[in-house]
Amino acid sequence: MTDGERSAPAIETRGLTKRYGDVTALSALDLTVPRGELYGFLGPNGAGKSTTINVLTGQLEPDEGSARVAGIDPVANPVQARAAVGILPENGRPPSFLTVREYFEFAGATRGLSDERVAEAVDAWADRLEFRHKLDTLCTDLSQGERQKVLVTQAFIHEPEVVFIDEPLTNLDPIMQERVKRFFRTYREAGNTLFLSTHFIGTAEEVCTRVGIINRGRLLAEIRPSELDGDSLLDRFFETVDADSGEGAAVESGLAADPAAPGADSAAGEVEAASED
Numbered sequence: 001m002t003d004g005e006r007s008a009p010a011i012e013t014r015g016l017t018k019r020y021g022d023v024t025a026l027s028a029l030d031l032t033v034p035r036g037e038l039y040g041f042l043g044p045n046g047a048g049k050s051t052t053i054n055v056l057t058g059q060l061e062p063d064e065g066s067a068r069v070a071g072i073d074p075v076a077n078p079v080q081a082r083a084a085v086g087i088l089p090e091n092g093r094p095p096s097f098l099t100v101r102e103y104f105e106f107a108g109a110t111r112g113l114s115d116e117r118v119a120e121a122v123d124a125w126a127d128r129l130e131f132r133h134k135l136d137t138l139c140t141d142l143s144q145g146e147r148q149k150v151l152v153t154q155a156f157i158h159e160p161e162v163v164f165i166d167e168p169l170t171n172l173d174p175i176m177q178e179r180v181k182r183f184f185r186t187y188r189e190a191g192n193t194l195f196l197s198t199h200f201i202g203t204a205e206e207v208c209t210r211v212g213i214i215n216r217g218r219l220l221a222e223i224r225p226s227e228l229d230g231d232s233l234l235d236r237f238f239e240t241v242d243a244d245s246g247e248g249a250a251v252e253s254g255l256a257a258d259p260a261a262p263g264a265d266s267a268a269g270e271v272e273a274a275s276e277d
């Protein structure tokens with residue numbers, strides 16, 4: 001790793017733009033996530049969350065702008081990025097023809113891990129998420145929650161410094177949800193960065209150190225849940241998105257459906273304020 005990569009933010013995008021035909025999914029997105037954050041990424045359906053993650057993990061090429069993860073350009077250097085980054089995809093499915101253990105061996109090998117390191121990691125995760133009895137089961141025969149445990153494990157198996165997580169707690173029972181959340185906090189406290197895309201605003205409020213709200217491919221606001229001061233993140237989310245869309249806000253306060261409306265200005269101001277600290 002170069003000095004530049006070591007001192008770079010965990011995630012940095014500048015003017016990131018992605019279009020699918022006529023649809024602009026990301027519109028000059030500027031995002032900076034310092035290292036050591038548990039960053040929540042919230043937004044309505046179709047806001048651009050998955051597209052952002054897909055670009056940042058080298059799975060999709062942007063039309064314009066730049067992206068860096070741990071100082072690495074994931075489009076130009078996908079192999080280098082793969083070693084530094086973990087991905088927990090939404091609705092991912094491990095290959096049906098592999099057993100759980102074989103899948104972890106495969107995931108470890110593609111990230112350059114020795115057999116011994118894979119075995120150690122699998123051992124720890126089998127205890128943490130209680131799936132030791134499923135290690136020799138075919139992935140196709142797992143329940144949805146068991147599959148999710150396997151996907152969580154593969155995302156962290158190489159102890160990456162940045163992990164992208166799309167809806168991490170889906171299908172997990174409440175006990176496992178607590179364990180995963182506790183693990184996220186511990187992993188962050190060790191200096192790593194987690195980027196968590198979710199519709200569960202209560203979870204984001206509970207675990208995230210900072211939350212970004214995206215709508216129509218633009219970052220509208222950044223909020224530190226610890227500084228909400230009695231306000232609820234859910235209310236702030238609604239206010240921010242409504243002001244941008246002009247819908248609820250227009251009904252409730254008479255604001256026009258205009259991106260330059262006062263509500264939209266204050267949301268943009270929150271991004272600037274959050275970026276200063």
Ligand SMILES: Nc1ncnc2c1ncn2[C@@H]1O[C@H](COP(=O)(O)OP(=O)(O)OP(=O)(O)O)[C@@H](O)[C@H]1O
Pocket residue numbers: 020021023024025043044045046047048049050051052
């Ligand atoms: N492969 C594709 N082809 C065409 N349009 C796409 C494609 N993928 C995404 N889009 C569009 O791009 C926009 C952003 O989609 P994206 O999946 O990034 O949103 P999201 O915030 O992850 O949404 P959700 O919360 O519903 O998962 C949406 O308008 C979506 O319809």
